[in-house]
Amino acid sequence: MAPQSRTLDHPDRSEIRLEDVLHALSxxxxxxxxxxxADGGESSCSAIDLAVSKSTTTHHFRVLREAGVIRQVYRGxxxxxxxxxxxxxxxxxxxxxxxVTAYDAQQARTVTV
Amino acid sequence: MAPQSRTLDHPDRSEIRLEDVLHALSxxxxxxxxxxxADGGESSCSAIDLAVSKSTTTHHFRVLREAGVIRQVYRGxxxxxxxxxxxxxxxxxxxxxxxVTAYDAQQARTVTV
Numbered sequence: 001m002a003p004q005s006r007t008l009d010h011p012d013r014s015e016i017r018l019e020d021v022l023h024a025l026s027x028x029x030x031x032x033x034x035x036x037x038a039d040g041g042e043s044s045c046s047a048i049d050l051a052v053s054k055s056t057t058t059h060h061f062r063v064l065r066e067a068g069v070i071r072q073v074y075r076g077x078x079x080x081x082x083x084x085x086x087x088x089x090x091x092x093x094x095x096x097x098x099x100v101t102a103y104d105a106q107q108a109r110t111v112t113v
Numbered sequence: 114m115a116p117q118s119r120t121l122d123h124p125d126r127s128e129i130r131l132e133d134v135l136h137a138l139s140x141x142x143x144x145x146x147x148x149x150x151a152d153g154g155e156s157s158c159s160a161i162d163l164a165v166s167k168s169t170t171t172h173h174f175r176v177l178r179e180a181g182v183i184r185q186v187y188r189g190x191x192x193x194x195x196x197x198x199x200x201x202x203x204x205x206x207x208x209x210x211x212x213v214t215a216y217d218a219q220q221a222r223t224v225t226v
Contacts (some may be wrong), residue, residue: 018219022212023139092215094207099135102205106131107221 006074010017016068017106021092024067030060031103035085037070040053042080115151120189121178126200129181134205137180144216147196150183151213156192 024030029050036048045057052060061081064070069088070081088096137143142163149161158170165173174194177183183194183203201209 018212018215019139019141019144022135026136026139028132031132058226092211092218094211098205098207098211099131102131102208105205 008072008074008079010065010071013068013091015050015093016084018089020067021088021095024064024069027060027063029056030064031065031099033060033081033101034069034096035083035100037083038096042073042075042082044078044080062068064098067071121185121192123178123184124181126181126204129197129200129204131205133180134182134201134208137177137182138212140173140176142175144170144212146173146177146194147182147209148213148216150194150196151209154224155186155188155195157191159194 025034029052032050033048037043042105045054045061050057050060061070061072065072065081068084072079072081074080083096085096116148135139138147141145142165145163146161150156158167158174163170163173173181174185178185178194185192187193196209198209
């Protein structure tokens with residue numbers, strides 16, 4: 001496999017658009033991914049317990065990556081994902097934390113109903 | 114015209130979902146509407162200078178209403194819109210202000226480039 005095929009496209013910080021980030025966050029599965037990654041560190045796609053197929057998982061991670069919400073890198077044979085917290089916090093202060101907090105609050109309300 | 118045709122459907126507060134709100138906000142025109150309404154008060158659709166057709170404007174306002182972001186009521190022949198700030202702040206504290214601030218920051222960056 002050629003080296004260039006092992007590098008994934010990411011928008012530069014200056015290319016990240018608020019509307020794209022909000023769109024990437026506007027899906028329950030992608031919110032679940034962001035919530036998981038918000039606790040820090042890198043994770044493989046398979047480490048997150050998502051109730052969707054592998055191809056759907058790959059799609060959701062790609063949407064997050066192309067919007068600039070996550071960074072994905074290859075470590076050996078594993079594709080590892082992490083939040084672009086530094087970029088997002090610089091561009092849209094507080095947005096990531098506010099969304100994660102809102103997601104947690106919604107989850108808590110859903111469970112108690 | 115029958116009275117019931119003059120009332121528009123809105124989700125109850127308990128029906129408002131974070132993913133729907135984020136989707137409603139994930140569009141430049143709808144962000145512009147929310148930014149305008151965030152300064153307070155009610156506004157007619159035509160009071161906001163949007164670079165889209167009347168039917169597209171109506172569509173965008175409907176998306177915002179159905180997601181629970183805005184409330185629309187008839188005042189005589191005018192359809193007036195306002196943010197559902199109390200509901201959104203109760204469900205997702207800080208989200209609306211964070212998004213509006215992020216939008217302003219992005220607009221400022223775009224203008225200076």
